[in-house]
Amino acid sequence: MQDSTPLVVGIDVGGTKTHLRACAGTDVVADHVRASSGWRPHDIATAADWLTALVHDALPVDTRPSAVAVGGHACETPRQCAEIRAALEKRLGIPALVVGDAELLVPAAGLDKGVGLVAGTGSVAVGLLADGSRLQVGGWGAVLGDEGGxxxxxxxxxxxxxxxxxxxxxxxxxxxxxxxxxxxxxxxxxxxxxxxxxxxxxxxxxxxxxxxxxxxxxxxxxxxxxxxxxxxxxxxxxxxxxxxxxxxxxxxxxxxxxxxxxxxxxxxxxxxxxxxxxxxxxxxxxxxxxxxxxxxxxx
The missing domain is CATH 3.30.420.40 (ATPase, nucleotide binding domain)
Structure with missing residues (x-):
């Protein structure tokens, strides 16, 4: 791994487990799976603290990433995602992006557009409009919705x-x-x-x-x-x-x-x-x- 190669961190925070992967070019520097206990996305400060600790615990000592992106379970609105992103950037001092976990599916498949559909315990679908804004449907919980989950x-x-x-x-x-x-x-x-x-x-x-x-x-x-x-x-x-x-x-x-x-x-x-x-x-x-x-x- 070259020192000049940017180190990026991707985090998938699911309902039960969280997967962090750090890469420098094609080299995987860290790959960790842990329980998602403690993840509280509706408490902005707690969520940002939790993610910051996760990054610090997973990376080698004195290693500083260049960017981090998070797909978070129960990150339900653009405003909520933006607030967690801002708090995370303040703590880590690097560019960050926070989206709902379903939004990871399309880029994971190597696509730049399309729909991510999740049917696990619940169900939700997400996609991007032409202007790049995110649109999510479903995910209303078992009492009101989540049909197909x-x-x-x-x-x-x-x-x-x-x-x-x-x-x-x-x-x-x-x-x-x-x-x-x-x-x-x-x-x-x-x-x-x-x-x-x-x-x-x-x-x-x-x-x-x-x-x-x-x-x-x-x-x-x-x-x-x-x-x-x-x-x-x-x-x-x-x-x-x-x-x-x-x-x-x-x-x-x-x-x-x-x-x-x-x-x-x-x-x-x-x-x-x-x-x-x-x-x-x-x-x-x-x-x-x-x-x-x-x-x-x-x-």
Whole structure:
């Protein structure tokens, strides 16, 4: 590594883990994964302090980066991102960029425009307008939205099971799976079980596998829930397209959609119907690569 080669730092702060990668040219100087505990993006000073400590802990002693870019979980608005960026620049004394973590997907795929779509515990889509401004849709949480994410799938599965119960239908594999997962005696008790969750997104989302297991067992209800989830993820991309975001490429990430072929297929099928020219692709490299690319772009 040449001393004159700029050292850049990319950070992907996820909901559960954080990945930092520091590069000088093609050389990887540091590559660390740690828990995201302590990340509080709505407390600007705390978030900037947390990121500063992370950079200092990860890099060799007396090593000073030239730029840092962060993709942060729950960095939801341009104003919030700008405030964290300003605070981080003040602490590190170098150029910085802070964006939502979904915004790392397009540059990680080696693209300069397109849509980043995440369907993990929740769901969100993000893209850039022609003037470079960021536009995000979705990500409203399990109570109000996150259709196509794990928690949203469980919510809609419970609604489908309740509707079937109200129609007088016997519990099918989906209803039986939900009853077992939430440790209740019968379908009507699912409501109280869902409402008693201390962490709605996490407590609901961890049962998403029930929906796919039921679909494999022949549940018509489960298959309908998955098909609707695919259409909901497509709707996020359509909303971006309607507002002027280029959607030729859609880079897909998230533990739910990439781990469940039924959901990915439902999404791509719906996307082909609504936006025939869009090209979906699963992310094939760690999203932190997008943060490294963004850090290089601000030098």
């Amino acid at each position: 794990a928690a949203g799938l469980v919510r809609e599965a419970a609604r489908a099971a309740w509707a079937a119960h109200d129609r007088g239908e016997a519990p099918d594999p989906l209803a039986l799976g939900l009853v077992e997962a939430f440790a209740v005696a019968e379908v009507p008790a699912l409501g109280a079980a869902l409402e008693s969750a201390s962490d709605v997104s996490a407590d609901w989302g961890r049962h998403a596998r029930v929906v796919f297991t039921a679909a494999d067992a022949g549940s018509r209800l489960a298959r309908e829930v998955i098909a609707e989830a695919g259409k909901s993820l497509t709707a996020l991309v359509v909303r971006l397209a309607e507002r002027g975001v280029p959607v030729d490429d859609v880079v897909v990430a998230g533990g739910t959609v990439l781990a469940q072929p039924r959901l990915y297929d439902a999404f791509t099928t719906a996307l082909a119907e609504r936006l025939p020219g869009a090209r979906p692709q699963p992310i094939r490299v760690p999203p932190v690569e997008g943060a490294v690319a963004l850090a290089r772009s601000i030098l």
